Amino acid sequence: MIANFGYFALIITFITALYGAGAAAYGAIQRKPELVESARRAMLLTFPLTTLAALSIIVLLVTGHYEIRYVATVTSSSMPTYLKVTALWGGQEGSLVFWSWLMSAFATAASLRKWDRDRELLPWIVVVTMVTLAFFLSLVIFFENPFARLWLSSDGQQVAAMLQPVGARSLSPSDGQGLNPLLRHPGMVIHPPMLYLGFVSFVMPYAFAMAALITRRSDDRWIRITRRWALVAWLFLSLGLILGGRWAYDVLGWGGYWGWDPVEIAAFMPWLTGTAFLHSVMVQEKKGMLKHWNMILIILTYALVIFGTFLTRSGVLSSVHAFAQSAIGPMFFVFIGVTALGSLALLVERWSILKSENHLGSMFSREALFLLNNLLFMGILVVCFWGVIFPLISELVTGSKVTVGPPFYERATSPLWLGLLLLMGVAPLSAYASSTFRTIGRAVWKPALVSLAVPLGLFLAGYRSIGAILGYWLAVFVALVTLYEFWRGALARMRRHGEALPLALWRLAGRNRRRYGGYVIHLGVVLMAFGIIGIEVFQTETQATLSQGEQLTLGHYVMTYDALSQFDTADGRNVARAVVSVYHDGKYVGELYPRKDYYYASQQPMTIPGVRSTLEDDFYVLLVGWEPIAQQGATFKVYHNPLVNFVWLGGLVFILGTAVAAWPDPDPEPARSRMRAGRSTASAYPTGAA
Amino acid sequence: MKRRFLNQVRILALLLVFLQLTTLTVHGQGGGPSDDEVNAVASQLYCPVCENVPLDVCPTQACEQWRATIREKLALGWTESEIKGYFVEQYGARVLATPPAEGLNWLVYILPPLALVGGAFVLVRAVKTWQSNPEVEPVTSSSADDDPYLAQFEEELRRRDA
Numbered sequence: 001m002i003a004n005f006g007y008f009a010l011i012i013t014f015i016t017a018l019y020g021a022g023a024a025a026y027g028a029i030q031r032k033p034e035l036v037e038s039a040r041r042a043m044l045l046t047f048p049l050t051t052l053a054a055l056s057i058i059v060l061l062v063t064g065h066y067e068i069r070y071v072a073t074v075t076s077s078s079m080p081t082y083l084k085v086t087a088l089w090g091g092q093e094g095s096l097v098f099w100s101w102l103m104s105a106f107a108t109a110a111s112l113r114k115w116d117r118d119r120e121l122l123p124w125i126v127v128v129t130m131v132t133l134a135f136f137l138s139l140v141i142f143f144e145n146p147f148a149r150l151w152l153s154s155d156g157q158q159v160a161a162m163l164q165p166v167g168a169r170s171l172s173p174s175d176g177q178g179l180n181p182l183l184r185h186p187g188m189v190i191h192p193p194m195l196y197l198g199f200v201s202f203v204m205p206y207a208f209a210m211a212a213l214i215t216r217r218s219d220d221r222w223i224r225i226t227r228r229w230a231l232v233a234w235l236f237l238s239l240g241l242i243l244g245g246r247w248a249y250d251v252l253g254w255g256g257y258w259g260w261d262p263v264e265i266a267a268f269m270p271w272l273t274g275t276a277f278l279h280s281v282m283v284q285e286k287k288g289m290l291k292h293w294n295m296i297l298i299i300l301t302y303a304l305v306i307f308g309t310f311l312t313r314s315g316v317l318s319s320v321h322a323f324a325q326s327a328i329g330p331m332f333f334v335f336i337g338v339t340a341l342g343s344l345a346l347l348v349e350r351w352s353i354l355k356s357e358n359h360l361g362s363m364f365s366r367e368a369l370f371l372l373n374n375l376l377f378m379g380i381l382v383v384c385f386w387g388v389i390f391p392l393i394s395e396l397v398t399g400s401k402v403t404v405g406p407p408f409y410e411r412a413t414s415p416l417w418l419g420l421l422l423l424m425g426v427a428p429l430s431a432y433a434s435s436t437f438r439t440i441g442r443a444v445w446k447p448a449l450v451s452l453a454v455p456l457g458l459f460l461a462g463y464r465s466i467g468a469i470l471g472y473w474l475a476v477f478v479a480l481v482t483l484y485e486f487w488r489g490a491l492a493r494m495r496r497h498g499e500a501l502p503l504a505l506w507r508l509a510g511r512n513r514r515r516y517g518g519y520v521i522h523l524g525v526v527l528m529a530f531g532i533i534g535i536e537v538f539q540t541e542t543q544a545t546l547s548q549g550e551q552l553t554l555g556h557y558v559m560t561y562d563a564l565s566q567f568d569t570a571d572g573r574n575v576a577r578a579v580v581s582v583y584h585d586g587k588y589v590g591e592l593y594p595r596k597d598y599y600y601a602s603q604q605p606m607t608i609p610g611v612r613s614t615l616e617d618d619f620y621v622l623l624v625g626w627e628p629i630a631q632q633g634a635t636f637k638v639y640h641n642p643l644v645n646f647v648w649l650g651g652l653v654f655i656l657g658t659a660v661a662a663w664p665d666p667d668p669e670p671a672r673s674r675m676r677a678g679r680s681t682a683s684a685y686p687t688g689a690a
Numbered sequence: 691m692k693r694r695f696l697n698q699v700r701i702l703a704l705l706l707v708f709l710q711l712t713t714l715t716v717h718g719q720g721g722g723p724s725d726d727e728v729n730a731v732a733s734q735l736y737c738p739v740c741e742n743v744p745l746d747v748c749p750t751q752a753c754e755q756w757r758a759t760i761r762e763k764l765a766l767g768w769t770e771s772e773i774k775g776y777f778v779e780q781y782g783a784r785v786l787a788t789p790p791a792e793g794l795n796w797l798v799y800i801l802p803p804l805a806l807v808g809g810a811f812v813l814v815r816a817v818k819t820w821q822s823n824p825e826v827e828p829v830t831s832s833s834a835d836d837d838p839y840l841a842q843f844e845e846e847l848r849r850r851d852a
Contacts, residue, residue, distance in 0.1 A: 371816075379802070379809065387798070
């Protein structure tokens with residue numbers, strides 16, 4: 001009953017979305033405002049409808065309807081309720097419904113804004129969001145149905161279908177397989193929604209960009225409207241990536257947080273273009289330049305959002321053959337192709353109206369440095385994209401697959417990251433249009449000189465890694481420049497208004513949240529750079545088999561193997577848990593409990609590390625193996641991860657900075673809006689397709 | 691003559707004692723390659739079955755066996771590159787962390803730098819075009835954002851710095 005209801009809600013949403021898109025387009029072209037309003041209401045209706053569908057799945061999951069294939073696949077009776085709820089995004093079908101639900105929520109939020117000034121954009125926003133929603137709903141309804149029931153066919157085959165196949169009888173397992181053990185972690189509970197929120201939020205700036213192109217608006221209004229959307233999208237995407245890293249560190253048991261896995265890269269690529277976009281739109285807002293480029297970036301970001309979902313959902317990563325057999329893979333492929341080519345064709349058609357309103361004053365102006373920043377981000381994107389798809393190309397052309405692993409990405413992107421760090425130090429001190437090499441040099445030389453103490457100190461301390469020395473130097477340089485910027489602004493306020501330093505800083509940031517939020521983000525990146533360089537360059541590891549009471553030494557740490565116990569838990573696990581004592585410089589610092597969980601239902605092992613964490617480093621212990629009978633000997637793999645916690649600390653600062661930058665301001669638009677050349681939209685509903 | 695013979699016997703005895711001691715020391719260390727030596731090779735190889743998991747951290751039975759194979763080969767005196775070659779022969783080039791630089795694989799190394807150089811070229815061209823564009827007026831505004839307050843205090847800072 002609930003399954004039928006949920007499926008029916010999905011079908012009605014699908015029809016509503018199609019109607020919304022069609023009515024909006026027709027209403028705009030035929031100048032029928034009542035039709036556009038009807039489309040807007042249809043868009044509003046999709047949110048409660050998808051909510052009903054999502055709630056139906058949640059009810060089925062929580063109440064254990066194992067006759068539903070999805071429920072039987074991702075839940076089991078031993079799972080706690082909160083995990084049953086989050087199992088909504090724990091599998092393919094549910095996550096596609098979740099994606100659709102978020103899409104409808106964002107579309108609804110957009111439709112509720114004040115449209116007085118931008119009414120001509122509305123129909124095309126409805127078209128883009130509803131077409132995207134209809135695409136995802138079509139995948140769910142026709143290919144990956146979360147409400148499909150299990151049946152046993154007459155020849156003994158287990159099949160899933162909404163309606164009873166001829167000759168089949170219903171099948172209702174007594175229990176489900178349970179959620180993938182790897183996903184039963186707080187980080188993984190929050191990580192997918194964050195990524196999806198980021199993905200879906202980026203659809204909105206794309207929708208506004210397309211609406212601006214269709215209605216021939218050459219001003220920066222679409223950017224101003226979607227500035228906060230883009231920042232929020234970026235915030236969620238960043239949060240998703242950071243949480244994913246933390247999850248990998250805590251759960252995957254390989255001593256690191258980022259493995260350049262294609263699934264990670266799939267989420268990272270829209271973040272790269274999104275970051276480039278957030279920088280380059282500032283140039284359009286301030287100078288009326290880079291209009292074409294911003295369009296390209298947002299089209300690329302949208303395409304990568306869909307591509308990221310395609311990569312993780314189509315099976316293409318395991319093999320091109322799996323892709324060909326996957327029902328939704330080709331659908332994704334066609335959708336990405338059609339939307340990307342359609343958007344680019346529209347951009348080419350409107351190319352002439354997006355003329356630059358200014359020219360570039362200097363190669364060292366802020367806009368030129370932002371362009372360089374964009375080039376470096378695009379360079380990293382090319383490396384990532386190429387690294388992900390090359391194995392597929394190789395498989396297609398030669399028939400054999402190759403691995404493009406971390407060494408490739410690290411070697412190819414390291415210089416580009418260093419270049420970005422350098423730009424983060426220089427660009428804030430540059431001015432729009434007027435900066436020259438000399439003015440930048442004058443602004444930069446003091447922090448650059450002070451920061452030289454870092455490479456010198458590291459060299460004298462015996463460090464010889466060029467990458468680490470260069471990286472730490474640039475990181476400190478960026479930190480000094482950023483703090484200097486804060487100090488300059490605060491000092492000006494203190495002198496002018498007689499404010500105390502904390503108040504001056506608070507009000508300074510409050511007056512221009514975007515700028516100072518951006519600087520806080522830069523400080524977050526600096527902290528993360530400290531951590532990343534620390535673990536990438538200075539990580540050490542060792543592995544040994546120890547008898548009880550035996551010791552293992554790694555750097556300043558000594559670890560003693562004390563005991564091991566093995567037991568079953570109520571949630572269907574067999575746990576092997578070791579107890580080890582840890583000493584730092586001869587001083588006892590505590591016990592760690594590395595363990596290995598084996599999930600009976602899914603027959604999947606999980607290695608959970610025991611970690612001693614300080615700001616200075618992590619001592620990360622993995623239980624690799626043990627003697628099951630005597631429990632006398634156990635094998636441990638131990639990592640020393642210097643400064644790794646700066647990654648998480650930097651992540652927090654990064655998120656704080658993004659929140660500051662995205663915090664709503666009073667709307668200054670009427671006074672400032674740039675309604676310059678190219679505005680040809682006098683009527684409320686122009687012939688958009690013209 | 692007799693003394694010479696005795697000296698030779700002494701040297702031989704010493705050599706035998708030395709060899710015996712060396713053998714004992716080796717046995718005392720466990721006799722085979724250490725886990726770290728095995729992992730040093732395994733970390734450069736990828737499990738052909740598990741997706742994108744290096745062999746040194748892959749928890750599956752299959753990978754455990756492959757690590758055992760590495761240990762055997764190391765014990766037999768194989769070098770790192772010989773062991774990698776063996777795995778490539780057995781399971782194909784996908785066991786390597788990066789594709790060998792040959793044939794089609796060259797593309798993976800060549801394309802990103804080419805794209806970057808191409809992008810830089812386009813960027814320089816665009817910048818030059820913008821710099822020489824006579825249709826638009828050059829703007830010499832300050833770096834301050836639209837906020838008049840910031841514009842004012844940046845102006846103050848500029849005056850102070852000058």
